[in-house]
Amino acid sequence: MLKRWFQRRRRLSDAQLGREYRVDDVIEQRYEVQQVRRGYMGVVYIAYDRQRRRRVVLKTYQTKYIWDEAAIRRFNAEAELWIRLGSHPNIVCAYDIHTYMGRPHVVAEYVHGGPLRALVGRISPQEAVDYGIQICRGMQHAVERLNLVHRDLKPDNIMISFDGRAKVTDFGLSKVLRPWQTLFDAEPVEMQSRASVRAAFSTSGLGGTLPYMAPELFNGAAASVWSDIYAFGVTLYELFVGRLPFDAQRDDTLIRLIRRAPPPDPRLLAPNTPPDAAAIVMRCLAKRPVERFQSFAELETALQQVREALVGSPFPRESAFDDRDEAEHWKERGLAHMNMGEYKEAIRCFKRTVELDQDQPDGWNLIARCSLQLWLYHEALQAVDEGLRRAVSRTEFAHLYGARGDIFATMQKPVDALAAFDKALSYTPTAPALWRSKGVLLQRLGEMAQAQEYLEKAIQLDPSDAVARRLLGDVLCASGRHKSAANSYAEALKLDPRSVDGWVRYGNCLLHLARLEEAKHAFEKALQIDPESSEARAGLQRVKK
Template structure:
């Protein structure tokens, strides 16, 4: 008979030595288990790896001590390698008699899972992933760490497909292994282990390089070089059988690859690549177009290479502004900026939609296909909603038109160049990587994004769309003329650092309001567990709440809608309201004082985005509706949390509450990056003034409500929330 501790870890309470809220188990092995958790002090999601108590109880004497040391070794080995491709270790410790490691949480899948269930990797993707792996191994070997268990199951694919190396549990360090290997013991996974490793002999960095070679072989061919019905048969093949040439497994692969693989998987370590850098240099040459397979896109792109443009500046905003300044310009009549935006973003019936930029003073608003893609001001160094909120009429507006014959996708790629980067490859030094060959490979694969070049403070962009080079943009400080000399020629003798970045647009709120106005999402909650609910179970239940469009995606336009919904900050706010807000008030014992707000999020059955109740009323970003379709909560995000914003929001709440469409409202939420003291005074003053009427004063004296705005015939809770870097903090001042 098992005890509860053997089947379920009841996490300890939050304390200075364990400042983590455990959210749920995500995996386990024979020795340990992994949990998703929240670091409550730093406000981030982490992973906690813990040795099972049942595992420790099953060991005796030296075995138990060896297991504990191996667990500690994993943390120390990983922590000693300073590289973005290694899982970051935050802390190690002991809790409830068992050691644990708090480490970086990676949203993604293992390479093993991706190989089993996903589509085959392209040759270029296979090379990229292997180069990233070799970069990690170079950093590890430089500090004397040999991983000894490189395999797809220990490689994670995180955001943007970036590779992370995990599980240093059997790593050996130059200072001597904390856990000594018993004589003749096989350490590692047989399919990826080198011959000397399977023979129980000494290992070094070349053992890791052999495993990296096996991973690469599996990526490009879809199968491992050796297999067997038994472990003995497998070990015999690894030790004696020749490596099947990749070009015989996949005929489209270049025959030159066979020699590279033969060296990477040589039986004798002395015949392999000596270092990870040497192996990476041997692989770099396959970034050339011939290794990928020349196709029509490459031929078309080479036939009409775009010109380069030299502009002033060293920042992304300055470079994009320089491009726009080279376009033909039309001066606009003095009309309000909001009216100009309405006209430009409205789809015309008998003409093409505007593509280009609206220039207002020093501000630039990039537009294409009736969509505002980005907004920025190089002089004020502001962008997005904050910059748009500061635009003033009468600053002299002009239209910069995309030149005739230019690819319409250029505007979108310019917007991507100034958005937060989603790097696919970084730190590519031109003296090591053939950047010209890399560019050809990007063209051949149909790359969509930006090749960023940097040399000190100097910056340049090479913009691609579906494999076509749209434009080369060079700022100040480059030691050659990019207009008269191709940068691909200069880079053969000069030095710079390159990164390959996929587009990741961050639209201003106005884009979401216009494209998603009236969109309805259904609140889908998991079935409640009728059994005992622990706190971690409650958190897991809340995490499972989803918002789904009412109509199923059936067309290409609907897939675009889903992508917009997924990126929409108002949708993220709605999900937080429904899934997280109640628990915060319950946790701090304030649910009773905010009963109307808590009941609103509990009863939410549908979310309406950017709903306008009546033409005369301001639209709210989020409206929660109950099962009877009555509005119960509204919320709005504001770029600036000042007193004017708060006062206008309170007025909008009163106006809506006094209309028939808003009679059922019980709560309203205003979100901003921060609220200054004047804004908080406007908030408290507005609530106090609403309670000075006879009925309002009586209700205030006979209730314990907080954040209550009296509207004469009832009222509603009004909550201020500060939102920064994806975290939201309710401001709940006491009322006397």
């Protein structure tokens, strides 16, 4: 009995699983974390990208949500939508999706500036019109590209760069962790208590922020372009007037105003508002969706007419590629396809990149990586050779020789693979991924002592490398050192608790140590993540025997 109690005490608890990065951490030897910001459910890292030499934002969900399967599915789906939006001057661009410590991280553009919220009540009518035109362009791009509805358009979700460019951000990411059902389908809003109404807005799939929600949403209608146009109208009202069209201390009172009361004419509160601009705002705030503008393109046209009346010229249209060259655009587009497993599409984009910038070795490296995923070994090696002819920096040489090593390893040519990894390490001896790759190769060759040495080197260089810790567990287990292996697996799971293989291997190792309760818990965790895991089911059967 006492032994079983101690076994339960040693079991990995949920409180031990998963971690978040801190300031000064370096993610995958690439992103230097400079700031950490947390919201209700998400965590945002502002970091410096060593490889691309720019500041970026990494977004993911907090550790406490790692077992919320529905939330994770929605996060992945909506993050993918953001990636697919591509580049546009008036949308905060999402570059990549990477998995770090078992969690998806969206790598997005960092806007040097601040939210539009900080400018409410402090700008001229012309500036309000200019920002409105840019917001319309970003939203119209989202509709045309993906038929995407924002659902939370407001000044807080619009960034203004130092050069005056408006960029829409947070396409659904602020709500992806909330369930889709709403309380509004069950009973009229007026009949709910203030507390239940507030709960509805904090948990509903309609989501959004109460003062910006269109009247029809409270009647159970789905979010649409028209509800986004209503939210835009509230935002535009704030820019001209400096306050919301409707406001109240009680949520139920505010909802009643939004549904039934006519909004005050902006000119009554801000006489300098152009009459045509006031008419545009009032049309956006119409109670019935059919009475509003029917698209952001139509809305932009109306605002352009106001601008021409104010200053005599329309707001200029910018290139879709902004100040980045076309080659960079195609590379980012290819990376988006690559990270979603669409390797043929990615190769087409990367080939366009190297056509436009023939001296760029990184494009050839990416072609090689994608070709390897499609088992096109000859094409992959050719791409590496093309990249090596153009490489200049030590990092470029290391990436290309590392790719060559991975290709030879997949082709079952260990001698050539080891030579390539050694060459790569001669350029960047502190790259943990290269030490890890070399350790894996030596493990396959049965050189366990050397494999352990190289995997430990990878962990020393990057203590957050869960894969290296898991592989080290494999090496120790194969060497009969099950207690040390169990410790290595446990450390890997603390970093990446959503690894099915990690839980299965940990469970099998615990069986060797006759720690049956812990092994059972490990296999159950694997099945919680993947109910179809045959290895986890087999492990549970072994525990019962």
